[in-house]
Amino acid sequence: MVDKTLKISKIKDGTVIDHIPAGKALKVLNILNISEDVSSSVSIGIHVPSGKFGYKDVIKIENRFLEKIELDMISLIAPEASISIVTDYSIKEKFNVELPQxxxxxxxxxxxxxxxxxxxxxxxxxxxxxxxxxxxxxxxxxxxxxxxxxxxxx
Ligand SMILES: [Zn+2]
Known part of the structure; x- marks a missing residue:
């Protein structure tokens, strides 16, 4: 059986933003102010096959933990996004973004x-x-x- 899922390298400490609508990753990076002079490693998967949503984008950012306002902004672009907080290669916390009232x-x-x-x-x-x-x-x-x-x- 061929594994068609894109494997993005695991991160040690940082944040994984999953289930971003396909094509919206760059918009999310823009919100997080991630540009060419970023200081930490960022892995971006664009148009990744996803059983649940068809296709999705995924972002993994080393050594970055998101602020409430950043999560709120992401919820406007990616209402279904899930956030995983990774410490020492394991997921310490996982939650979905929630559009504020x-x-x-x-x-x-x-x-x-x-x-x-x-x-x-x-x-x-x-x-x-x-x-x-x-x-x-x-x-x-x-x-x-x-x-x-x-x-x-x-
Ligand atoms: Zn108005």
Whole structure:
């Protein structure tokens, strides 16, 4: 039997972000501010076969543990993502990201006339109205944004 799964090297200490929608890994890296001058090893699997989702992306980052705000941002791009915290080659903790009920300053409102897009700085605030499919509503102008619009606003 041929093993078709892509094997990404194990990490000693760090974070594994699994079940990212195929093609969204680079967006996640962008959120985590991982660019060419990164100081730790990063393994990226793009379009990896996955029984459950068809295809997925996977990211493994050495010596990096994510902040709450980073997890919240990831939940907007990859609502199904699972996070594994690895210490000394074993998974110490595993959980799924969870889209928060309130999104403070994470995304920009798609309504150009919204007060949050004005000259006076007003922090954006969105309420989650649906998780599957993902949908959020601006607290100020009531504009609703779907997954595609959220992606465009980040
Ligand atoms: Zn708005």
């Amino acid at each position: 309130t999104l403070l300053g994470l995304i920009n409102c798609a309504n150009q006339n919204c007060i949050t897009n004005g000259n006076e700085p007003v922090k954006s605030e969105f309420e989650t109205i649906s998780r599957n499919p993902i949908s959020v509503r601006c607290r100020y102008c009531e504009r609703e944004m779907n997954y595609k619009e959220i992606q465009a606003s980040m």
